[in-house]
Amino acid sequence: MFALIFSLCLISTLGFAHVSSEPTHQSYLIGDFQLKGGEFIEEFQISYVTHGTLNQDKSNVILMASSLGGNHHRIDFMIGPGLGLDTDKYFIICTDAIGNGLTTSPSTSEMQHGMNFPAFTIEDMVKSQYLLLEHLGIDHLFAVAGASMGGMQGIQWAVSYPDFVDNIVSLTGSARASAWMWAFLDASNRIIMLDPVWDDGCYIEQPEKGWRLWTDMLLALMAAHPVGINYEYPNGPDGKVFLDWWETVWLSKNFDANDMIYQSNAVKNYNVGYTHDFDGDLKAALESVKARVLFLPATNDLLVPIDQAIEDLNAVKRIKIKPIPGNYGHFLAHPLYDPKAVEFINKKTEEFLKFRYKD
Known part of the structure; x- marks a missing residue:
């Protein structure tokens, strides 16, 4: 069981390498991009791929927003013929968020490298996507979809551009970061920063020790759930196997430490209010x-505490709330653990979007 899950994990989480069968990786140079705080990201470019075919009246466009530490592959398990985001029906633009190493990031900027990069927000991520759509000649979206931080961007889209988008599919998102999430992300960032190799963000090599502990805390423990993990790893000492597994998977992604700190800060400070x-x-x-x-x-x-997220989002006039059943916590919105959860997500998304002309 472990070997199978490990293999699936590698397939579904290693999102930076492309193969010939995948859509062409594209980017759009926006130039100097002004952020909500007033600063600019110089020579900003946004990365994306597309799936499906744009129809004649451009009414079938869905934008996908990526998650914390993720990329345009994050919800691939929903994209394809017969899936929730059906490529036989929809033209799907999968974007990379600011700070993920593909769209302009602290690690990729030559002029504002590392900790010289300006702070950005979830709202800035959405604005960059809006400018991409302008460039592509898209003046309306059928839907925005995303998981985790991508789900947050979906809610932000609905508030920032209320007349631009018809439908939002938000997996494990929220309308704001809770105090609990803020504290946990802040502590996780400080774990990386306490590694001497991090060197105030001026490192030559990635701070591996900090990354390993960050992975143990955020991915292995907080994004999963005790019930599901105890089921997969029934013996106490198997906890080390679980942690080692996650460390191997995450480190193989080669995500940059400063990029994670910046993206985490964007999530920490997120509030559509x-x-x-x-x-x-x-x-x-x-x-x-x-x-x-x-x-x-x-x-x-x-x-992402479910009670607070639901309480907040109940203020939305036209909302359907369908909790994903299962015992794997935040990772229920990932193809990693529970095939039944994946099936549930695709089914509910397909049902929701097919009523495109109905409330």
């Missing part, structure tokens, strides 16, 4: 949403 002129009024921001929203939280999510 501070969009436009809402001035922190979360309820008013969510009541402004015109899109239909499908919210798929994980039933026992330790990273």
Whole structure:
């Protein structure tokens, strides 16, 4: 069982390498990109791939937003013929978020390298996607879909551009970062920063010791759930096998430490109530949403507490909330552990989107 899951994990999480059968990796140079805080990312470019065929009236466009530490492959398990995001029906633009190493990031910027990179927000990620769509001649979206940080971007889309998008599919997202999430992400960042190799962000090699402990804390423990992990690893000493497995998988992705710190900070400070002129009024921001929203939280999510997320999002006028059943926490929105959860997600997404002309 372990060997099978490990193989599946490698296939589904190693998202930076491309093979010939995959869609062409593209990028759009926006130039100097102004952030919400007023600073600019110089020579900014956004990375993306597309699936499916754009119809004549451009009414079948779905934008996919990537997760924390993820890329445009994050919800590949939903994309394809007969899946929730059916490529026989929809034209899907899968974007890479600021700071993931493909779109301009602290690790890739020559002029603002490392910790000289300006702080960015979830709102900035969405703005960069909007500018990409302008470039592509897309003036309306049928839907935005994403998991985790991608699900947050979906909610942000609905608040930032209420007349631009018809439907939101948010997996394990939220309308704001909870105090619990803020604290955990902040502590996880400090784990990386306490590694002497990190050297105030001026490292030559990745701070491996910090990364390993970060992986143990955030991915292995917080994004999973005790019930599911104890089922997969029934013996106490198997906990080491579990941690070693995650460390191997994450380190093989070669994600950059500064990129993670910046992306984590964007998630920590996320709150759609501070969009436009809402001035922190979360309820008013969510009541402004015109899109239909499908919210798929994980039933026992330790990273994104389900009760608070549901309580907040109930302010959205047209929302369907369908908790993903299972015992693997935040990772229920990942093809890693539970095939039944994947089936559930695809089914609920397909059902939600097929009523494109109905409430």
